């Protein structure tokens with residue numbers, strides 16, 4: 323092949339190459355992908371590549387990775403800088419097995435080398451107030467529990483973005499709220515501390531495929547200036563079909579999105595014990611006034 327031919331075929335390849343944003347947006351939205359024009363960078367490529375990982379290699383995290391992930395988590399915004407969250411780092415196999423049992427037997431909690439439990443933690447401020455002999459009326463209210471749960475979620479999501487950037491994978495475990503008091507006993511939590519969710523962390527097992535799960539089209543979730551109630555949104559029907567195709571590609575039953583959502587929230591039984599959350603939190607010292 324002559325130099326001119328090589329140059330020509332290279333140029334062709336460059337022209338053929340799909341820009342990273344088109345690829346990332348197509349994976350996330352299918353044909354209903356938005357046009358971002360030139361608003362793109364490598365952070366966005368990373369964010370749009372997120373997928374939950376439920377199969378892990380046994381390899382532990384490299385030295386310093388946990389500290390870097392926690393630094394990212396602590397860099398998230400915090401309501402009034404109250405920092406009302408903590409995290410318990412669980413590596414012990416037997417403890418992970420017990421936590422898996424409390425969370426409906428999810429196998430990835432046993433398999434992932436690291437399990438992080440993100441906590442609502444009002445005990446730090448409770449102790450400060452006790453030592454200073456000062457009132458903390460504000461801690462008794464639902465608002466403060468919500469603040470701590472939001473803080474924990476923002477911190478955890480920063481952790482997820484950080485660990486994914488290091489080639490690791492994760493999956494949130496909301497099922498820890500099925501049995502918050504058992505989890506609290508297992509982790510030795512003091513009063514005014516409650517698990518918000520867990521996070522399995524480790525290297526994804528390359529033998530088990532995982533794919534980017536499509537999301538609702540932007541026109542379904544974005545409202546301009548005021549909320550537009552849409553009695554029957556055809557964007558949802560298109561998404562339902564897209565998710566059905568995704569489920570088939572993953573070897574899952576093609577239930578679509580609407581059916582999955584209605585089933586997940588259709589009955590008290592489907593809450594798997596979380597219908598008792600208020601009482602469980604009260605038993606952990608939260609008043610939720």
Ligand SMILES: Cc1cc2nc3c(=O)[nH]c(=O)nc-3n(C[C@H](O)[C@H](O)[C@H](O)COP(=O)(O)O)c2cc1C
Nearest residue numbers: 372373374376428493494495496497498519534535
């Ligand atoms: C707060 C929270 C709790 C979750 N709990 C669980 C869980 O207990 N088990 C699980 O397998 N996935 C859990 N997930 C993962 C979701 O199912 C997943 O994020 C969703 O299906 C979208 O898929 P993706 O993360 O791959 O994009 C949870 C996600 C969030 C945000």
